[in-house]
Amino acid sequence: MKFLLFALFGIFGTINPPANEGAKEVVISESKVEWVGYKVLGQHTGEIRISEGGLDFDGDQLVGGRFTIDMSTISTTDLEGEMAQKLVGHLSSADFFGIKEFPTATFEITKVVSRGKVGDYKIIGDLTIKNITKSITFNAMVGADTATAETKIDRSQFDIRYGSGSFFDNLGDNTIYDEFDIKVTLALK
Numbered sequence: 121m122k123f124l125l126f127a128l129f130g131i132f133g134t135i136n137p138p139a140n141e142g143a144k145e146v147v148i149s150e151s152k153v154e155w156v157g158y159k160v161l162g163q164h165t166g167e168i169r170i171s172e173g174g175l176d177f178d179g180d181q182l183v184g185g186r187f188t189i190d191m192s193t194i195s196t197t198d199l200e201g202e203m204a205q206k207l208v209g210h211l212s213s214a215d216f217f218g219i220k221e222f223p224t225a226t227f228e229i230t231k232v233v234s235r236g237k238v239g240d241y242k243i244i245g246d247l248t249i250k251n252i253t254k255s256i257t258f259n260a261m262v263g264a265d266t267a268t269a270e271t272k273i274d275r276s277q278f279d280i281r282y283g284s285g286s287f288f289d290n291l292g293d294n295t296i297y298d299e300f301d302i303k304v305t306l307a308l309k
Contacts, residue, residue: 144265146173146187150307153189154197158297159283164207169193171224175267175308182232182241182262189225191217215282216275218250225249227256239263249278267306272299 153168173187194211196204212219231244244257258271276298281287283296 143174143176144308146170146175147307147309148172152305154303154305156301158300160293160295160297163198164196165198166194166196166208168195170306173227173306175229175262175306181234184229184232185245186228187226189227191219191223191225194219216280222250230255235259243269247273250280252278254278265308267308268304270301270303272301274298275300 148170151170153170155166155168157164169190171188171190171193173185175185176183192212194208194217196207199207211217214221217225226248227245229243229245233242233244234240235242239262241260241262242257243260244255246253247256254277256271256273258269260267260269276284276286283291283294284298285291285295286298
């Protein structure tokens with residue numbers, strides 16, 4: 121499953137770069153992080169919410185940022201009712217994200233590299249899930265009031281091993297792939 125974040129966490133995009141210097145706050149109610157997790161027999165989709173965060177600028181150039189993800193907001197968008205509750209409960213459990221012990225995940229940008237076009241960046245940053253921090257890299261588009269990014273996250277790097285063919289033999293059709301996709305859309309103010 122590739123999610124979190126995020127890149128959550130690291131993750132943005134649109135048309136014109138911000139014109140003012142300083143920080144831009146994430147508008148929580150208008151921003152979203154979508155995830156897609158894969159298994160041998162299909163996939164599941166869902167969302168998770170950013171609880172706080174922002175991007176830092178020097179003039180019109182992105183120079184940094186940080187985000188906190190509220191892990192208790194993990195949801196599924198491809199299931200309903202009891203099946204949705206069961207999946208969310210399992211993702212919240214110690215088998216996956218252990219939300220009682222680790223209620224938040226974070227992402228902090230450590231380096232920003234222009235990709236040669238206005239608002240187009242390579243982002244490098246530290247993603248922390250379950251108190252394990254790993255560096256991730258992805259491309260992002262940052263505009264005056266929006267940012268977008270997509271990335272893959274390897275859950276096994278964060279000690280999330282349930283159903284992983286990397287750690288367990290003979291899982292067959294029950295195998296859940298280590299990588300999951302994250303798509304972040306941020307509204308900025």
